[in-house]
Amino acid sequence: MxxxxxxxxxxxxxxxxxxRVIVRPFRPATEPRDFTPIDKARANHIVDRVLTLDAETAASQLADVMDNFKQRHRNLPAVIEARAEEMEDAFAAHAVFSPMQRLLVGAYFLNEYSxxxxxxxxxxxxxxxxxxxxxxxxxxxxxxxxxxxxxxxxxxxxxxxxxxxxxxxxxxxxxxxxxxxxxxxxxxxxxxxxxxxxxxxxxxxxxxxxxxxxxxxxxxxxxxxxxxxxxxxxxxxxxxxxxxxxxxxxxxxxxxxxxxxxxxxxxxxxxxxxxxxxxxxxxxxxxxxxxxxxxxxxxxxxxxxxxxxxxxxxxxxxxxxxxxxxxxxxxxxxxxxxxxxxxxxxxxxxxxxxxxxxxxxxxxxxxxxxxxxxxxxxxxxxxxxxxxxxxxxxxxxxxxxxxxxxxxxxxxxxxxxxxxxxxxxxxxxxxxxxxxxxxxxxxx
Missing domain, CATH: 2.115.10.20 (Glycosyl hydrolase domain; family 43)
Structure with a gap:
């Protein structure tokens, strides 16, 4: 035949x-991987550094994030906000964030994955x-x-x-x-x-x-x-x-x-x-x-x-x-x-x-x-x-x-x-x- x-x-x-990329949680830890418990101390060190930025610098950093990545992902601000919400427990030691600070902090705990x-x-x-x-x-x-x-x-x-x-x-x-x-x-x-x-x-x-x-x-x-x-x-x-x-x-x-x-x-x-x-x-x-x-x-x-x-x-x-x-x-x-x-x-x-x-x-x-x-x-x-x-x-x-x-x-x-x-x-x-x-x- x-x-x-x-x-x-x-x-x-x-x-x-x-x-083709997705954006997913970044988990600061000794060996960061999905489902690895977050090193809360290290996470809060990152937040501390973000909060030292003055309003103008923080706004510039957030604008840079959006300019670089918003065309690569559907509704990126909502994704970043959702990540910030997931991190509430890790951020418990900090005072209330401004909306801009919250988005910028959320961005630090995300990464792109091909x-x-x-x-x-x-x-x-x-x-x-x-x-x-x-x-x-x-x-x-x-x-x-x-x-x-x-x-x-x-x-x-x-x-x-x-x-x-x-x-x-x-x-x-x-x-x-x-x-x-x-x-x-x-x-x-x-x-x-x-x-x-x-x-x-x-x-x-x-x-x-x-x-x-x-x-x-x-x-x-x-x-x-x-x-x-x-x-x-x-x-x-x-x-x-x-x-x-x-x-x-x-x-x-x-x-x-x-x-x-x-x-x-x-x-x-x-x-x-x-x-x-x-x-x-x-x-x-x-x-x-x-x-x-x-x-x-x-x-x-x-x-x-x-x-x-x-x-x-x-x-x-x-x-x-x-x-x-x-x-x-x-x-x-x-x-x-x-x-x-x-x-x-x-x-x-x-x-x-x-x-x-x-x-x-x-x-x-x-x-x-x-x-x-x-x-x-x-x-x-x-x-x-x-x-x-x-x-x-x-x-x-x-x-x-x-x-x-x-x-x-x-x-x-x-x-x-x-x-x-x-x-x-x-x-x-x-x-x-x-x-x-x-x-x-x-x-x-």
């Missing part, structure tokens, strides 16, 4: 842009809940992407795009500004904080960045696998992701209906101690279902009555072919086809080379394997394998559109590409006992 009949690479490349300076990768894709701008005969979609900046801190960002009736895929340019959501609610639980965040309604999708907001996420929100989940006639977008605090990982779940407001909840149970969980897009046999990796080698099918609690599952898929001998994992939520559940997988082979494969699961009993690619669907090209993490192609989820799969995927954990796959050709290739096809990511 020819490559052309199976997979069509789109002329779409999403690359990291170090010019959230995608290093990489923009591991995408997933879902239909946009608002299809009003979709092309005729086509659909609008939302991409989620993992962005990595200084210190290998991962955040979640988005892009909007469309697929035309003829299968042509386009992705809109990223907004010039980038914005963080406001934390609306935070509930402490024995399993970690549950958090509700929301963006301003006029903040376009590509402007929205979800940066770590809990201690468990302090080093990253990694590899979100979004899926449109259907239940009782309602569509809810869920994404499992890996929360990383610099030492330990765990799986958490994000929920949204509009990509403006998001709820973030830790998952519990034995299965949630691992990464790479992916939710089926509907219940199976009255239960929620996940695909996950519990032993760092095999893929498991896990059922639960509780969306937020996941215990041990059943191993259904193990490394079988040389390109996946080290381990296998899922590449996003299963996609429902007429023939069964299409599960995209990743396999790790020699020199830790990551390739993308595919498996067909029974629609009524997903523990039953119907067909499987013997060779990768996409593998790294040896002529173009360098990047933030060499020798990797990876995705966090594709989407069905008519008789095609739209597959965004990352190359060398650095940038993203998009391909469309003919479903009939893919299913036929999985079922074939003949020599498998080979498709490599081309040199760019």
């Amino acid at each position: 020819s490559d052309v009949s199976l997979l069509c690479r789109q002329p779409v490349y999403l690359r990291p842009d170090p010019a 959230f995608e300076a290093s990489a923009l990768f591991n995408p997933s894709i879902v239909l946009d809940p608002d299809q009003s701008g979709a092309p005729e005969g086509g659909s609008s979609f939302i991409l989620s992407l993992r962005a990595v900046g200084e210190g290998h801190i991962s955040s979640l960002t988005f892009r909007q795009g469309s697929i035309a009736a003829d299968g042509c895929v386009t992705v809109e340019p990223a907004a010039r500004l980038a914005s963080l959501p406001k934390v609306q609610d935070r509930i402490a639980t024995p399993h970690g904080d549950q958090v509700e965040v929301s963006f301003e309604a006029d903040c376009v999708i590509s402007e929205r960045v979800i940066f770590p907001v809990t201690a468990s996420q302090s080093n990253g929100i990694e590899d979100a696998r979004f899926v449109a989940f259907e239940e009782d006639g309602e569509t809810i977008f869920y994404a499992t992701y890996t929360a990383y605090d610099g030492r330990a990982i765990r799986s958490e779940l994000i929920r949204t209906t509009d990509f403006i407001s998001f709820g973030m909840v830790p998952l519990t149970g034995a299965a949630a101690r691992n990464k790479g969980m992916a939710l089926f897009p509907r219940k199976i046999g009255g239960k929620y279902a996940m695909i996950g990796r519990q032993d760092n080698e095999n893929l498991y099918l896990i059922y639960s009555d509780d969306l937020y609690a996941w215990d041990d599952g059943k191993a259904i898929l193990k490394p079988e072919f040389p390109w996946e001998f080290v381990q296998i994992g899922n590449c996003g939520s299963p996609i429902e086809l007429d023939e069964g559940w299409l599960l995209l997988t990743h396999g790790v082979g020699p020199i830790r080379k990551y390739s993308i494969g595919a498996v067909l699961l029974d629609k009524h009993d997903p523990s039953r394997i119907l067909a499987r690619l013997r060779e990768p669907l996409i593998r790294p090209d040896p002529l173009r394998s360098e990047g933030y993490v060499p020798n990797v192609v990876y995705t966090c989820g594709g989407m069905r559109h008519g008789d095609q799969i739209i597959l965004p995927y990352a190359v060398s954990d650095t940038f993203c590409h998009i391909a469309t796959i003919d479903i009939a050709a893919l299913v036929q290739s999985m079922q074939s006992e003949e020599a498998p096809f080979r498709i490599s990511e081309p040199a760019l």
